[in-house]
Amino acid sequence: MCPKVTIRHKEEVRGKIIQSAIECFSKNGFDKTKMDDVALSADVSKGTLYNYFDNKESLFQALCTDSLNLLKVQLDNLFTNNKDDLISNAEMFYDNFQKIQKEGTSKVFFEALSESTRSPKLQHILFNHRLNIYNVVENYIQIQVDKGFLNLKSEPSYVAAGLVSLFDGIMAARLLGLPDEYNRKVWSVTAKSLLSTME
Incomplete structure (x- = not known):
């Protein structure tokens, strides 16, 4: 009788496969990576x-x-009890997101973005992923508006898209070799300045 495969074991295998895919996509690009490569890795x-x-x-x-x-x-872990918390959380978000993001993920997304011009399927996935990111950040911003911590003169969706685009640009700079301390400062100063104008 075969042993039952536990949910935890399945999640571990799934996680290992995804991490291997990140490594393969990062090394070879999405187009040149084969499923055989991922299985081997x-x-x-x-x-x-x-x-x-x-x-x-x-x-x-x-x-x-x-x-x-x-x-x-x-975003759920960024507890905000007042406006000052919201501003200081900008720096905390950058530090924590860098720690938990899987190694190589940023490079994979930029590689995929480049290849998506030749792959409608990949472009569709990235397009929907971008909209999902916008929605998550927009929801966070709306919560802060509802708490009275932000006073927006425009739609939260535009602010969300702007913050996401800023973060992506900083990740691109990081991949190009700009020092992480500099990138962190750019995010912190710009995000804080932007949020401060909405108080």
Whole structure:
């Protein structure tokens, strides 16, 4: 009789596969990475890999979902009791998100963005992922507005898109080799300045 596969074991295998996919996508790009490469890197059989993911697109979609969940956790953990908390949280968010983000994830997303111009499926995944990120950040901002900590003169969706775009630009600078302390300062100063004008 075969031992029952526990939910925890499944999650561990899934996590190992996704981490291996990040490494393969980061090294070879999305287009050149094969499912065989991911299976080999994760040290699982092809059968096991396909039990979890049907193809590269579903694997990349899972990576997007995990990244979005990390963002939700980070924002949920930013407790705000007053306006000062909201401003100081900007710096805390940058530090914590860097710690929990899987190594190589930023590079994979930028690689995928480049390749998406030749892959409608990949472009569709990235497009929806971007909208999901906007929605998560917009919801966080709306909560702060409802608490009276922010006084917006424009739609929260625009502010959310601006903050996400700022963060992406800083991640691009980081990949190009700009010092992380400088990138952290850029995020902190700009985000704080932006949020301060909305008090």
